[in-house]
Amino acid sequence: MKKFRNFIIIGLVLLMIGLFFMSVEEKKSDNIEVKAVVLETDNSEMIQSGIAKIGFQMLKVKIIEGKYQDKVMEASNNLIGKLDMDNYYKKGDKIIVALLEKENKIIAAKAIDLYRQNWQLLLFGFFVLLLILYAGYIGAKALFSFIASLYIIWNLLIPGLLAGKDPLLLSSVTLLILSALIIFAVAGFNKKGLVAFVGTISGLAITVLITIIFGNRLELLGMTSPFAETLLFSGYLDLNMKHIFYSAIVIGASGAAMDIAMDIAASMEELKSKKPEIEMKELIQSGFNVGKAVIGTMTTTLLLAYSGGYLTLLMLFMSKNTSLNRMMNLKMVSAEILRTLTGSIGLVLVAPITAVFAGWIYSIDFKALFIKESKMIMIRQKLKELIKI
Numbered sequence: 001m002k003k004f005r006n007f008i009i010i011g012l013v014l015l016m017i018g019l020f021f022m023s024v025e026e027k028k029s030d031n032i033e034v035k036a037v038v039l040e041t042d043n044s045e046m047i048q049s050g051i052a053k054i055g056f057q058m059l060k061v062k063i064i065e066g067k068y069q070d071k072v073m074e075a076s077n078n079l080i081g082k083l084d085m086d087n088y089y090k091k092g093d094k095i096i097v098a099l100l101e102k103e104n105k106i107i108a109a110k111a112i113d114l115y116r117q118n119w120q121l122l123l124f125g126f127f128v129l130l131l132i133l134y135a136g137y138i139g140a141k142a143l144f145s146f147i148a149s150l151y152i153i154w155n156l157l158i159p160g161l162l163a164g165k166d167p168l169l170l171s172s173v174t175l176l177i178l179s180a181l182i183i184f185a186v187a188g189f190n191k192k193g194l195v196a197f198v199g200t201i202s203g204l205a206i207t208v209l210i211t212i213i214f215g216n217r218l219e220l221l222g223m224t225s226p227f228a229e230t231l232l233f234s235g236y237l238d239l240n241m242k243h244i245f246y247s248a249i250v251i252g253a254s255g256a257a258m259d260i261a262m263d264i265a266a267s268m269e270e271l272k273s274k275k276p277e278i279e280m281k282e283l284i285q286s287g288f289n290v291g292k293a294v295i296g297t298m299t300t301t302l303l304l305a306y307s308g309g310y311l312t313l314l315m316l317f318m319s320k321n322t323s324l325n326r327m328m329n330l331k332m333v334s335a336e337i338l339r340t341l342t343g344s345i346g347l348v349l350v351a352p353i354t355a356v357f358a359g360w361i362y363s364i365d366f367k368a369l370f371i372k373e374s375k376m377i378m379i380r381q382k383l384k385e386l387i388k389i
Helices: 002-026 117-162 167-187 191-217 228-232 241-274 280-309 311-319 324-329 331-363 366-388
Strands: 032-042 046-049 052-063 072-080 094-102 105-114
Touching (some): 052 094, 052 105, 167 191, 167 241, 191 241, 228 241, 241 280, 241 331, 280 311, 280 331, 324 331
Parallel strands (some): 072 105
Antiparallel strands (some): 032 052, 032 094, 094 105
């Protein structure tokens, strides 16, 4: 039975992986994109400007897949002097080339980027292997929820946001689905899963409210998010970037909120199973103690995660001797402060909400209540019968 169950989970994981990559393939542009190998490079049209390069790098490439496989042709590589966007290719590099086709003939080719998927898939495979080896059946269920979450985000959240739907409402619905999927897939449909789900959703609801209140006071319009301006000028001028930014804050905090809720729910369930006679008040207090320990590190985790993403910005501030006033009031820094603090407040509130709800759920014997209620119904029926007699 256990092996059959594992096969089902693994099958579902493979199905979700397939569906995810199929959905990504469907959203490709009209251009044909193929893998190619660089045979030669011509740097005569390229100018070195400090550490950056501008101009054109002409490539002689050999296509290694698709209907044009083995075809040798020229492709251009446009260099705009932005190190975060440009690629400088050398002989032997495996790259992605976009082909402009007309009447089954290639009329132009442009180098897009290095082909990195092999290493990405290897890294993902290593992650899957470690997860299954360590967590077994639970790891397989966690992997299923991981792939399913990617699928939902890519096929529900992103298209909905691009279509102009209300970002906060859409993100809230998406998080509701994701929280239920992830928590119940891992914990099962039981008291532990219910406790973790209620604690997570309650904390995220408060996070949304706090984010809206303080985000409006700080007058942040959401344009500090990466590629926000590029997105607007790509034909999406009607998007509510402020609320998309708020949604990103809540989504970013949701994973940590689920972790805390599950930690407390699992700890309190274990305590109740080892000590069934424990009183509700004592059980809730134990949940509070677990929550305090988890919160102590989780809030710092958020700070480190966000500051790690802006490490070079912090280095720039220090190199320029930027004043604290200027640093704290900079739009980009204010956005990250809002992201860190609102997420942390949500996490702090998840712990006590989960502990209180878990204490109540775990302390109530629903089976005994059901039996007692059934007996009361029978007694009422008999009394009615006696009264009629």
